[in-house]
Amino acid sequence: MDLSFNLSTVRTRIAQACARVGRDPKSVKLLAVTKAVSDDVVAELLRLGISSFGENRVQQGRKRAELFPQADWHLIGSLQTNKVKHCQDFSLIHSLDRLKLAEELNSRAVKWQKSVDVLIQVNISREASKHGLPVEKVCEFAKRVTQEFEYLNLCGLMGMAPFTEPEKTRNCFRELADLQQELKVKVKPDLEVLSMGMSNDFEVAVEEGSTLVRIGSALFKGEV
Ligand SMILES: *Cc1c(COP(=O)(O)O)cnc(C)c1O
Numbered sequence: 001m002d003l004s005f006n007l008s009t010v011r012t013r014i015a016q017a018c019a020r021v022g023r024d025p026k027s028v029k030l031l032a033v034t035k036a037v038s039d040d041v042v043a044e045l046l047r048l049g050i051s052s053f054g055e056n057r058v059q060q061g062r063k064r065a066e067l068f069p070q071a072d073w074h075l076i077g078s079l080q081t082n083k084v085k086h087c088q089d090f091s092l093i094h095s096l097d098r099l100k101l102a103e104e105l106n107s108r109a110v111k112w113q114k115s116v117d118v119l120i121q122v123n124i125s126r127e128a129s130k131h132g133l134p135v136e137k138v139c140e141f142a143k144r145v146t147q148e149f150e151y152l153n154l155c156g157l158m159g160m161a162p163f164t165e166p167e168k169t170r171n172c173f174r175e176l177a178d179l180q181q182e183l184k185v186k187v188k189p190d191l192e193v194l195s196m197g198m199s200n201d202f203e204v205a206v207e208e209g210s211t212l213v214r215i216g217s218a219l220f221k222g223e224v
Contacts, residue, residue, distance in 0.1 A: 001222035003044055010202075010218050017206035028206055031074060033198075033216035035060065041220070042068060054094075054214050058083040065089035076158075076195075076214055078121075078131045084108050087116075094158040094195050094214075097121045097133045099141070102149050109151035117153045119195055120145070122179065124159035124172040132159065138179060142187045156180060156193030156211075161201050169201040173208035180209075 015025040033054040034042050042053065042064060051070075055061030056077025065073040072091040079087070079095050081104040087093065088108070096102060096118040109116045120142060123132030133141055138157070145154050159176040161169035173196050184191050197205025199218035206213065 001220055003041070003219065004048055006219045006221060007045075007048055007050070010215055013203055014206055014213065017203040021207050023206070027211060029212045031076075031195075031212055031214045032219060033076065033214050034064070035077075036216060037220055039064070039067060042071075045219075046071060058086050062086050062089060088112050092117045092119065092155065092193070094119045095121045095131065096145070096152075097131055099144065102145055102152060106149040106151045115151045115153045117155050118145070119156050119158040119193055120154065122157055122159045122176055124176050124196075125162040127162060130160065135175065135179060139183060139186060142183050146188050154188060154191065156191045156195065157183070158195035160198070161196070161205075163200060166201045166204050170204050170208060173197070173201075173205050173210065177209040 014028050018025045018028060029052060031052050031054045032045050032050045035056045046068065052072040052074065054074045054076040055064065058075065061073050061075055073089060074092045074094060075087060075090045076094045079101060081101055084104045085108060093116065105116055120138060121132040122138055123130050123134055142154060145152055157176055157180050161172040176196055177194060180191055180194050193212055194210050195212040195214065196210045197213035199215055202213040202215060
């Protein structure tokens with residue numbers, strides 16, 4: 001695999017998607033999802049200028065946050081309440097999807113004496129097997145998160161489209177972007193993060209307003 005080539009290809013594709021809709025490429029953050037690669041690959045990405053990484057398991061994310069403290073580490077996978085105590089080093093948690101988890105995160109944050117940045121994960125694919133809050137429940141939930149949990153800082157929304165032809169994901173992403181706008185009016189004006197788009201569909205997500213794409217396999221493809 002040629003990391004440097006893959007990375008510049010992804011960056012070019014993000015820039016082209018931005019150009020198609022008149023956006024500044026700097027408004028889209030690239031999160032390298034390193035769940036399936038080794039520490040050596042993380043080190044190489046750091047050398048190539050990547051500074052934000054996503055992991056879907058608490059254990060591995062925590063280990064790497066200790067190993068590479070110069071980078072930001074995001075938790076993008078679903079989070080069990082009994083693992084919250086290990087989440088102190090994550091700079092953003094993308095998978096807040098229930099009240100119990102908000103309660104646990106908030107009480108840990110009180111102990112850590114620092115607020116925790118979170119995104120609400122929304123089930124935009126409407127697949128029962130997928131995590132995330134149903135779209136209809138997000139507004140009420142966001143109100144409670146901002147009103148009842150002093151140590152949680154709601155930064156925006158995260159969603160995953162079904163794995164299909166990229167063009168077919170557009171409605172899902174548009175729905176999430178619209179929901180974010182609605183929340184800005186009704187709940188909290190300063191929601192800045194819209195985490196949507198993966199290797200299969202990030203260009204469509206960027207066209208629909210994503211500010212953070214979570215990319216794994218597109219960076220790591222090719223001969224090993
Ligand atoms: C694995 C993963 C990604 C990256 O997926 P790729 O298709 O490899 O780009 C993004 N988001 C979440 C939540 C993931 O679990």
